[in-house]
Amino acid sequence: MRYRPAVLLLVLAGLAVPSPARAAGNTLTVNVGTVVRPVTHVASGGLYAVDTGTKPPLEQMYPLRLNHLTQPPPGVQQLGNGATTPCCDGALAAGKVTSAGAQQFWRLPDIYKDFPYRWVSWTDWEAKVRTMVQTRLNATTTTNVDGYELWNEPDWTWNTSAAGTFNAGWTRTHRLIRTLDTVTPIVGPSHSVYNHDWMVGFLTNARDTATLPDVIVWHELENDKYLDVQAHVADYRAIESSLGISPRPISINEYASPSQVDIPSVAVHYMAVFERHGIRSAERAYWYEAGTLNGLLYNNAPTSSYWTYKWYGDMAGNIVQTVPGSWLEGVAAYDSTRKVVNVVLGGDSGDNTVRVNGLGALGSQVRVTLSRSGTTGRFTNQSAPIAVSSATYTVSNGSISVPVTGMHAWDSYQLLIAPASGASTWQQRYEAENATVVNANRFSSGSASNGGYVGQIDGSANPRNQSFVDFLVNVPAARSYTMTIGYANATGATATHGLAYNGGGWQTISYPPTAAWGVFGSTVNTTVTLKAGWNMIRLAKGSPNLTAGTGYAELDYIHLA
Template identity: 65%
Template sequence: MGLVPVAAMLMALLAPTTAQAAGTTLTVDVGTVVRPVTHVAAGGLYGVDTGDKPPSSLVLPLHPNTFTQPPPGTQQLGNGATTPCCDGLQVANRVTQLGAQQYLRLPDVFSTFPYNWVSWSDWESKIKQMITARVNATSATNIAGYEIWNEPDCNWGESTKNDPNAGSYLDMWTRTYRDIRAIDTTTPIVGPGACVYDHGFMLGFLTNAKNTGTLPAVAVWHELQDFSYQNVQAHVADWRAIEDSLGLPHIPISINEYASPGQVDIPSIGVHYMASLERAGIHDAERAYWYESGTFDGLFWNNAPTASYWAYKWYGDQSGNVVQTTPQSYLDGVASYDASRKQVNVVFGGDSGQNTVRINGLGALGSSVSVQLSSTNTTGRMTNQTAPNVLSTTTYQVVNGSISIPVSGMSAEAAYQVLVTPTTGATTWQQRYEAENATVVNAQRLSSGTASGGGYVGRIDNNTDMRTDSFVDFVVNVPTARSYTMAIQYANATGATATQGLAYNGGGFSTVSYPATNGGWGNPNGTVSVSVDLKAGYNVIRLAKGSPYFAGGTGFAELDAITLS
């Protein structure tokens, strides 16, 4: 629901949507880790609705990271809707079941966009109602932040043109921030939600926020023009430079609307955003809401997958660590390596004709590997694709740790996947899940040379309030419904037994005990095993220091990974 300047819209209509060059190479370096897999780009604005729209069984494989949803009491009729959609508190249970978090976009309480602002007294009354509703929703653990305003650089004046007392946007930010904190001192506040990244606007915003003690917990802006993915890294660098110039710490960044109306449904454009957002170190990003709500912004049509869905499904299948990709021309992609599975997953696209994917650092997979090459169709949001196209399955000899995979007849609009596994000994289903790949709430992803995959989750400390409870949600996929043994790798340097709560698929909690370990924090050499009864397919497993319906854990424990067997 972004507001794109008229000039940008004209450029979008005139510009080519994809590259026309060919004969390029995407290079993947399995040995160079970028960051843990967290599916940064797997989010949506108004992405889910109540009920089963879109179906949870099809959303779970996408491993959604974060949604931006309208606030409690929303009257927003976006994009021609006849009834308000997907109140964040009404969909909170669904978002939790999907292993995700969400921001509440507060101005979407209004019915129109640009917003039909009435007066300060009306706005502050709405703020009180919305924030109080969230505080009273004691089972909702997934509210990652309040977004004070949407696209103020493009619509604040338009929204308030009939109210001479509305004041400046910066004054509105400060006043509303304080109104929220008078009711809720805990839930993060995010902003500014700019429609276009602009250095001067961001400098003015951050300077005012510093001077008034109203700094956001998460920086938010949009990347909505054609080929905006090319600018993400430069914009992040500029934001970081502003933080440094003002003596401020670096905060997480959310691009909570990305892709233009003409490009959001092109599979390869989604891949370009995945690659650029991962490289830039973005915390989360949400597909833009230009058309129908509750469709994960075009990944579903009539509750069934579209072509773009499969690009995001491959991205959702990534696990372990994001590894370095080096694009050439318009050929780009995002790649992961899961050492426990010895699997390389490359999602790519953007160029036409004959191109190549070269993968280096494959020594751990043996002297030969199996490579499956697949593609999406090039259809948009109103055409379903029931499954990806498997183009070939080929055995490659690994030479000096490398293979080169020719990809012929590429469409610049389609997305592609290369999945590399050993020719022998490959696991048929994922058994090990790293904590740093999971949904981490009110805790921290940390690095350690003794942790599997190089990362773990620590500071899982809080158990007193649904807004600050600390927990880790693992989304797992198992082949059959049965009882599984779940081994938890952990560290506990307290010298005494610690406990956490264990629940799965919304069921009741049991208690897991973690005896003290040797070696100190960040050295997860302890293992405990418990039994979990899982359904076939996707399940969400929560390990919590604190959570609704759980009295709270004792002591402290860090989580490295879980293994199902």
């Protein structure tokens, strides 16, 4: 989405600026023992966020653990927000996107130069669609295009008088793509706002014409729309059920209004509600300049908002329950292998409290470190977050209460809790369910490390349905590491995966048979030679340039020692 007159009027009138409560004395409650779902960094994504080359630098992308992007299609002509040259071609940026651990939608109508789009004809549109899809089919080493977005904001950009109704246009375009590519998901309808009647009409037509999207997409762009996410998700699920449609993943591939997008505490609110209400992926809106991680960088260096997403990117293990107090909101994760609780919060002024329950596994005393983001805005760099305090707390009945004094409503804050002694200095275990999972699925198991694993790693036919798991790891030194892989293999015979890291060649990992699927405890070891800092490790049944793995195996974790 780009600027529209109605939005500009709100901004100019000052009505678009969030107005968090000013009363102090609120409490954010974190229940470490109540698991919401595995950490996947749902809100870490953006529209037009990544270009080629050093815009943005990979070193600034890695710490955010980017989940998902919406990029323009190959041959993009779109000149958004005053740009003089097109940016961010999804085909050209694909290698960089994979290196950062993300997947991407291609927004097909951004093949047009203008926004709102200027419709030419069905002959013109269908020729463009054929060219874009064929480019994807020819990209035999690209594995991260997980959706064609057929149109963008059809509720106001679709030319009904020239092209007919959008629902009919959706069906026609969907059917064309499926004659060319039967594998790559199709996503939509990508309305600019959630609207019950539009969704009912769209889904009814899509059901009746056998052109349902594989992922449901809409935008949350109006002020304080994070307050409505729960209601929108509930309404959408009710529509699905009433129409007999199987549940679809939900992607909010544009979120935050122009006045919200550079306020760290507002980002926390979106993170919290997306995690809490089952959104699969969500992406910061493209209101200003492209290729800057949607304003998290200025001149390729962090702004204050960057640190909010970096703290979120640091989360591992499971997202756990948070209960907001008034406008004091937060998202939290517990990494049971390191015994680290990571809380990112914000939204209220004055003196407030974070109450953390379920800390019994961390011992009788914990070290609590508090930092804040600052609020530099879009065009001022901030080289690091601001240290606030560090103190030791005695755990009482599994709980602590941490005062957060003198809060600013627009700042975000990070509360890190770890055992007072013996805390890990770097992350050595990486859960498969926290990794980038492509053409496979996440499951839960009581015997799995941290309670989750990845199964159905079965695809090996072509780059559009090959199955693999990518682990983005950060190590302290360049050296060889022993990598232990937790797995299950109930085929009754040895199974194999391909192992590659940092774009290197493939080696084979063998998994001897185990007793049952979803039952863990078995491991195999290998050696990997990694560079200091960030590395990408792939375990694959199928992947470009890999002779397909044999049999089947489920992945629990990797551990570097």
